[in-house]
Amino acid sequence: MNTRFEVEEFEKLKQNLVKYECALAVIMTEFSNLNAYYNAYEPVNPIEHIKKRIKSPESIAGKLKKKGLPVTAEAAEQYLSDIAGVRIICAYAKNIYEIVDIIKSQEGFKVISEKDYLEHPKPSGYRSYHMILEVYLGPLFNNETRRVEIQLRTSAMDFWATLEHKVRYKYGGEMPDHLSNELQVCAEQIHALDNRMYLIHELVDMINEEEI
Numbered sequence: 001m002n003t004r005f006e007v008e009e010f011e012k013l014k015q016n017l018v019k020y021e022c023a024l025a026v027i028m029t030e031f032s033n034l035n036a037y038y039n040a041y042e043p044v045n046p047i048e049h050i051k052k053r054i055k056s057p058e059s060i061a062g063k064l065k066k067k068g069l070p071v072t073a074e075a076a077e078q079y080l081s082d083i084a085g086v087r088i089i090c091a092y093a094k095n096i097y098e099i100v101d102i103i104k105s106q107e108g109f110k111v112i113s114e115k116d117y118l119e120h121p122k123p124s125g126y127r128s129y130h131m132i133l134e135v136y137l138g139p140l141f142n143n144e145t146r147r148v149e150i151q152l153r154t155s156a157m158d159f160w161a162t163l164e165h166k167v168r169y170k171y172g173g174e175m176p177d178h179l180s181n182e183l184q185v186c187a188e189q190i191h192a193l194d195n196r197m198y199l200i201h202e203l204v205d206m207i208n209e210e211e212i
C-alpha cells in the first residue's frame, strides 16, 4: 500500500467493518436462540457448531484486487457479500435443509440469494449450502443494511473444504492437476461416507422407535 488514496480507503474499510460486526451480532443472536430451542425442545440438536468471522481489511483488499475491482470501501460494500460470514456445521446433509427452511422463516433478516452446492457440487468437489442474508441495522446506523454470507455444511464437508482451501492457497490458485484430482476423489468418498453414516443414524433411530 503506497498512495495516500489507498491509505485513506483502507482506513474507511476498517471503519465500515463495525457495521458488519453489528449485522453479524444480529444473526448470531438468532442462531444462538435456534441452538437453545433445539437443546430444550427437540430430542436431537442438528447443529454441531457455529463459527463466525469478519474478513480483515487486507483480505478484503486482496479479494477486490483479484476480481479486478478498485480497492475502495465503496467497491467492497457493493461487490463483496462475504465480508461477514457464518459457518453452520451440521451432522448430516438432511439437517442442512431443515436449518435452511428455519432461516428462511425468520423475520430478523431477509434471504437475498441462495446457492445449493450440495445438489450441484462445484467442479473442485466443493459441497455446501450458501445463503446471503440482508440484515437491517436500524436508525442508529441510518437505517442501513449489511449482507452476511452463511455457509452450511456437514463436518465431513468442512474437513474437505478446509484442506482444499489450504492446498489452493499454498499454490496461489494454480493447484497441480494430481492434487486437484486427488481432492476430487476425496470429495466423492467423503460424500459417500456422509450418506452411509446417515443411513446408520436412520437405522438406529428406527430400532429405538420399535423398542418404545
Ligand code: 0O2
Pocket: 063, 081, 082, 115, 122, 124, 125, 126, 130, 160, 161, 162, 164, 165
Ligand atoms: P474464503 O477465503 O473462504 O473467504 P465470491 O468468490 O464470493 O465473490 P462466488 O464464487 O460466486 O463469489 O461465491 P461462492 O461460490 O458462493 O463461494 C464463496 C466462498 O465459498 C469462498 O470464499 C469459499 O469460502 C467457499 N468456496 C467456494 N468454492 C470453494 C471451493 O471449491 N473450495 C473451497 N475450499 N471453498 C470454496 P472465498 O472468498 O473464495 O474464500
